Amino acid sequence: MSEPTRPRLLIVVAGTGTEVGKTWVTFEAASIMRRDLSLDVAARKPAQSFDPGDDSTDADLLASATRSRPFDVCPEHRWYPTPMAPPMAADALGLDVIELPTLASEVSSSWPGRAPDVGFVELAGGVRSPMAHDG
Secondary structure, three states: OOOOOOOOEEEEEEEOOOOOOHHHHHHHHHHHHHHOOOOOEEEEOOOEEOOOOOOOOHHHHHHHHHOOOHHHHOOHHHEEOOOOOHHHHHHHHOOOOOOHHHHHHHHHOOOOOOOOOEEEEEEEEEOOOOOOOOO
C-alpha cells in the first residue's frame, strides 16, 4: 500500500453555525468536480456527531459524492451518535478526549496513496464550535 499523499488542492469547509449547509455545499461541489470535471475528489470529516435516528450522516453523504466509503471520510472511532459538538458528544458518551493534533494526524494519514486532485475537509458546527477538547 502506498503512503498517503496530500491532495493537490485542499479546501477546508467551515460555516457560521450548525445546519447552515456545509455538507450540502461540499456534496454538490465534490459531485460536480468528480462528475462534470472528471477530477479525482476525496472528502474528510475529522469527527462527526449525529442523531442516531437520522437516515444518513455527513460522512455517508460525502462518501456518495466522492465514491468512497463513509469510514474513509470519517474514521469509525470518530462517529459520535449524539447531536452536539464532537468533544461534548465524546464526554456525554464517556469516550476519550479528542485532541486537535490527533485529528490533524488522522486526516493527514487518511488520504489515498495517489494524490487526489481535490480534497475537502469539512469541519463540525460553526467557527466557534469546538472540533476537539483543546480547540
